[in-house]
Amino acid sequence: MTIINTNALGVTLGDPLFSDLNLTVSKSDRIGLVAANGRGKTTLLDCLAGEHDPTTGDITYARGLRVGYVEQYVPDEALGVTLYDWVLAALPPEQVDFESWRVDVVLDELSVPDEMQHKTLGELSGGWQRTAMLASVWVKEPDVLLLDEPTNHLDLERVALLEAWLGNLPRETPVILTSHDRAFLDATTNRTLFLRAENSRVFNLPFSAARAALDESDAADERQLANDMNKAKQLRRQAAKLKNVGINSGSDLLLTKTKQLTERADKLEAAARPVHRERSAGDIKLVNSGTHSKALVTLEDIEVQTPDGRVLYKTGQKWISRGDRVVLLGANGTGKTQLVSLIQKALMGEDDTVKCAASIVPAFSDQHLSMLSAADTPISAVTSNFSIGDERARASLAGAGINFQMQSTNIDALSGGQKARLAMLLLRLRNPNFYLLDEPTNHLDIEGQEALEAELIDNDVSCLLVSHDRTFLRNVGNRFWWIKGKRLVEIDDPEEFLRGEMARG
Template identity: 60%
Template sequence: MALITLRNLGVTLSGPVISNLNLTVGAGDRVGIVAPNGRGKSTLLNCIAGRLDPTVGEVTRSRGLRVGYVEQNVPIALMELPFADVVRQVLSAEQAASESWRADVVLDGLDVPEVLRQRPLSQLSGGWQRLALLARVWVTDPDVLLLDEPTNHLDIAKIARLEDWLNALPRDVPVLICSHDRAFLDATTNRTLFLRLEQSQVFSLPYNRAREALEQADASDERRYHRDMKAAQQLRRQAAKLNNIGVNSGSDLLTVKTKQLKQRADRLEDAARPGFLERSAGAIRLANRGVNAKVLIALDDASVETSDGTLLFKSGKQWICQGDRIVLLGKNGAGKSRFVEMIRRAIIGQNGVPEAIRLTPSLVLGHSDQNLSSLADDDTPLAAITRLFELGEQRARTLLAGAGIGVDMQSRAIGRLSGGQKARLAMLVLRLQAPNFYLLDEPTNHLDIDGQEALEDELLTQEASCLLVSHDRSFVRAIGNRFWVIEKRRLVEVDGPEEFFASAVGQMA
């Protein structure tokens, strides 16, 4: 029995976002919703939740259906409330008086430590804030759960815990998940909707198997499209010949026949609608200026410390060589970002860097942190690019457009860009810096799956040397050829990431 039905759904905001979408959601469905940045995923969830009316078509929900929607961002009004109060706040007065235990059950189910339950959300990590929103919705006992980018800001252990929690839900509770985390989608879904402006596709498969089916369907569509376009061209050539003969002979029959051929060609072209030609929200390109040195960075037992001097770990003797793509693994708080920042400061020549870090003189850095802090919110993309690099305005506008920053957004404050647009702008800055060493802290944050795969392809194709931190398991597996793990206050090289991933799951068991 269908709990939610979408019929010919279409949404137009500043332009068409969704069109002619048909979908049914029944008990037990775990639907992954996949699309490039800005292509309507959150809009679709808002329509299903009843928070936005579609422009055309309809959304039908079974009578009395309670829909729980976990949105991406924490409302400002909740930031100063303690974690537990954020959850209890949504209980009715009667429930709060007699069933406050409901909140405790949800918090226990998500393994929220007692010490965090009384802290305001503003003092917690982005990952705990996301889980607070989830707990706040789940305590209302919804019949359907909608999750918008649920793994944003979660470390690997919390992602694993969320996977376990979702898979332990009653099987009759449908869950719809918008996510760019491929491994998470594979672990939690049994259906996949590839949301497209035209010809959205649904497969009763988890993400990776659905992706293979989509590629086969797209290949078939492409063959049919080219065949139909070729047939339409032949019809138009025939029509042109008949038209010339008809004009010269004055034959009304040939004029009618010419019109019919043109109409057949029009129908073929209109029906083609090549969904397989839909593209990502913007291209990602990198550069590698190369370097002659074999060893780029040498570490001689460098110490990584907190701001008050507490030792987090020591590096031991380690080397980063040309062609290395090193993934740095460790639990939250182990010092990964501090280590990356220490390397960055050493490369740019800041004071206070340990002598235990030695660099080849020809090293040129390309750096991006997880908050994209090199991009000022009050700057504009056009001003930033033209100031940082010797580019004419037209060249800068062309590069920005290619990265998915349209002309209408190029003079808009960077703070008003979406996370995906800002991430692509950061990748463009990296490309123009033409580095020979990349230092990347959570580079896939905010990138859609097309963007993640483009970044993977560029790092591999450019044979880029890099040190990176990521909680994206698919990205780590695709990119890394060396792996460092922070454990017991030491930096240890391991053969691969799987043991660390498994231990992260064990931490939450």
């Protein structure tokens, strides 16, 4: 049964975000909405939720349909409210006294511990804030659920809980969601919409299978376009020959045939379907300046401690050598951040607990992109830290997806994707030979994640990285360290750890 139908839907904000979109949403649908950063995913969800008017086309809803929309950002007014009270306030006033039990049911379904329920949202992590937003929408019992980046800030355990929760939803409740987490899309969707400025495509497949089908479809379009244009060129050649013969011989028949061939060529060219060219959100480029040192980082069975001195685990003897892409695995709270911090301090010469090769040129990025100052501008961030001219700096920023107008605005005004690409540019300009990366895929769209993967692998980069993105760590890592109990152990692949984390969820 169709409950939402879009007809020739389009939105133009300066440039077209999408156009002529025809989409039917039925009761059993779990639709993954995929596009690069800034290409209209949130705008489409806003339109479906009735919060944004489309530029063209219309949307038809089943009678009485209740749309639940979990937006990406927490409103400021929520930060001073406890999680429980925020969900309770979502109920209509006349239901609060008699149906507050529904809040308890929803929070139990979403596995929210009691101690979290009575903290203000401002005290909670981004992951728990996302859970509060979801609960406040689900408690109203919507008929269709729209989720904008629901996995943002979630650790693997919470991602597993969300996957399980979505899998247990009533079949008659359709879900439309955006996410840059490829494994999550594969686990939770059965249809995929690739949103484009023109010729958006829908496949009745989860993301990975749909992506392969899209690539084949685009390749077929490219072959068809080349074939049509080749036919049109041949027709024009024939027409030119006949025209010369017709003029020289005075044959009206040949001149008529010339006109017919030209018209056929015109029709072929006019009907030729343009091949989709994805407009890049900006390049991600890394470098590896190389080093003669074999062991770049050495851990001599050091103790990793909490800030108050409690021992979390011992590392044993570990080395990071040239070409190693070490993924640090561990549940939340086991001490990944503490080890990363120890290594960072050692690289900066502030601590000698960890031994680092003298030839190391480090580059460090954390999940909050703290190397970026919100009040700084992209151009000053480049020119004040590196000895490159203004022209080269501006060209580098443009290549990273930050246009001339944005280069002199505060970094705080950039999108999450632009900030992430700026951070990667600043790392590259250091000309490093060792990278320390904490959640580097945060804020990156799928295109950006794949570009970062390719750069790390193709440049034979040496790095230690932390990531909750299952696809990314599987693709990039060639060594894996697992904080298991009180020891740091090396394992051949991450699957046992990932299975355990997903099972805990």
